[in-house]
């Protein structure tokens with residue numbers, strides 16, 4: 001943006017920035033799993049599993065789905081870096097017999113290993129070998145239990161949240177499935193909302209508080 | 211810069227909201243000014259690296275690397291304004307450590323850089339009233355302010371005219387009107403809530419947040435009107451919100467009388483007991499570790515409340531063993547930060563077919579309505595007010611919803627339901643026990659760290675309990691369904707309105723500064739940031755710091771010209 005600093009003109013600045021983006025395609029930050037510590041590096045199976053699970057949550061419709069945008073890898077990166085408090089030691093009250101084996105020394109949970117195990121157990125074998133419809137049923141049951149009223153702690157809530165983050169902050173999720181407007185330029189306080197209008201991924205207040 | 215005798219008339223320590231403004235006022239009055247800033251240089255437009263980035267251009271999609279944050283930003287990460295987009299505008303806590311008194315919490319949110327927190331602030335600008343300047347006298351807690359609203363009003367005018375504050379005139383005694391640019395509109399839900407609250411409680415007013423965002427361009431300042439992005443803390447190349455970079459620094463530079471030094475941590479002022487004057491400002495060049503100093507006829511401390519007190523405490527000398535300008539013994543005491551919490555969140559049905567366009571960079575405010583003509587607070591004698599707003603949810607609501615698959619996905623691309631939040635901010639009582647001291651622990655540059663001892667008390671708890679009750683009553687009356695509300699204050703510091711420690715007062719025995727922000731003990735020393743505050747009010751404080759800064763600059767220049775200092 002140094003060019004914008006000299007002889008600067010706002011309209012030119014914005015225009016030039018967006019033209020450039022159009023010409024080059026907006027550079028997406030690559031998801032780098034290669035930098036992870038050995039113990040956080042996923043197995044190939046875990047990567048496939050996470051990609052599939054993400055895609056079951058947000059499938060391809062008339063817009064790309066979570067697998068298309070690499071949301072599975074984002075979840076793996078996010079879990080390794082502790083987003084959504086996933087590297088914090090578990091609260092004692094949440095440690096059940098089913099979760100205890102997946103704890104690290106510091107008391108935090110190995111989310112990915114837990115998910116792999118939970119899905120394989122529900123599938124009575126290799127989750128990934130089942131047809132997509134059966135996988136969806138298994139995942140839906142796990143989701144329903146986790147989101148039921150008064151449900152006990154489930155690691156699934158955080159994983160699902162990160163899938164959503166991975167998808168809706170991707171270029172397709174943020175700007176095709178939703179609308180993205182960096183420079184609205186005006187404020188309209190009361191306009192009709194019609195069913196075909198999509199939400200804004202650039203409504204930062206809504207992202208924070210909604 | 212060791213033998214600069216005669217080169218500078220004034221040194222300003224800090225380049226944030228108040229330091230930048232002091233530099234502008236003093237240079238425009240003809241003084242040669244050296245502004246010393248602890249942090250790095252950030253150039254307007256050129257250095258706002260994340261300003262135009264989309265989430266998909268960020269490695270952690272805007273959420274940031276929690277592992278890094280826990281290591282280096284353990285305090286800053288607790289602030290919701292701290293994200294991957296703004297992390298470069300907040301301090302690295304590992305490099306800038308401070309101590310908390312045993313058993314007490316204080317989350318100190320800081321920006322050490324050219325521009326300070328003028329880059330990251332929420333831009334809310336409210337005048338104080340005589341309910342606020344008279345508060346200490348009225349209930350007998352703290353020392354009486356040696357000024358009243360009428361004296362400050364012209365300085366508020368001057369500041370607002372330069373800063374550019376948009377807002378609506380409401381004619382309220384407790385929140386005086388200012389020189390406003392056109393207000394941003396309330397959204398459809400807020401308008402309805404305003405009407406419904408007023409119908410039931412005629413003395414309660416919901417109005418648009420008064421904010422330092424330009425609703426009209428200011429070509430003469432090189433500033434465009436706001437583009438309604440609400441990403442201000444990344445830095446704004448339009449210059450549409452008030453910051454040191456967008457407004458006060460260019461004005462000061464235009465005079466040709468400003469010198470700026472960055473990466474320079476001031477740690478000490480030296481003082482001559484014979485003349486009762488500050489004689490030099492000492493700093494450490496944080497890149498080389500070199501110790502440097504400069505002289506000037508007057509010194510303005512604007513390092514951001516606690517930092518200014520820190521410098522004074524660390525300037526102990528034989529003549530002033532408890533810290534510079536501390537013959538009273540009150541330096542460091544009576545620190546404050548508004549007690550704040552989310553008083554209510556409600557779902558607001560009935561507006562399903564309405565929405566908005568654009569990101570309005572301000573919310574709404576409901577000014578104080580308790581303890582005005584009569585002391586009607588239950589267990590508290592001062593005020594609280596609310597800030598918040600109505601909004602529609604977006605994809606993040608999916609994190610709380612069951613479901614997977616295409617149907618779930620389709621639900622999440624719809625504009626979500628309306629909700630409204632009210633966050634309460636209550637007056638913080640000035641208490642001697644809430645105080646700053648020097649720790650024995652040193653920072654990485656060898657300077658004793660600041661230790662903060664702070665705790666909210668019974669009054670703040672009572673005020674927030676009342677605020678929760680009233681917020682629920684108002685939103686329910688306005689047709690909302692309240693789904694949550696809290697009355698326990700967040701940790702001290704979370705309002706990011708930390709202030710006090712070098713309070714202004716009539717009596718040199720019980721205060722640090724006189725009514726012109728001048729140290730009782732050192733005639734050429736002025737402190738015009740939040741350290742000066744004798745009470746906290748419940749409004750955001752920066753506009754008041756600015757008005758007091760402008761007034762003090764004017765006073766200091768007259769004193770200089772008349773040869774009195």
Ligand SMILES: Cc1cc2nc3c(=O)[nH]c(=O)nc-3n(C[C@H](O)[C@H](O)[C@H](O)COP(=O)(O)OP(=O)(O)OC[C@H]3O[C@@H](n4cnc5c(N)ncnc54)[C@H](O)[C@@H]3O)c2cc1C
Pocket residue numbers: 223224225226227228229230246247248249291319320321322323324325326327328330331332333334335474475476477512513514515517518521706707739740750751752753755
């Ligand atoms: C997220 C956020 C939202 C906020 N919202 C609002 C709001 O809506 N309204 C409002 O009124 N206030 C708000 N505030 C508070 C506001 O930012 C401060 O009140 C204001 O910035 C204080 O101005 P200042 O000049 O005293 O300090 P600062 O702006 O903090 O500037 C101090 C400067 O001094 C420098 N410094 C510190 N120590 C030294 C030293 N030893 N030597 C040299 N330089 C030093 C710092 O690096 C910094 O640049 C908010 C703050 C934050 C972080």
Ligand code: SF4
Pocket residue numbers: 423424435436437438439440441442443445446447448449450451571
């Ligand atoms: S909302 Fe306005 S002031 Fe804030 S960054 Fe956008 S254009 Fe600048």
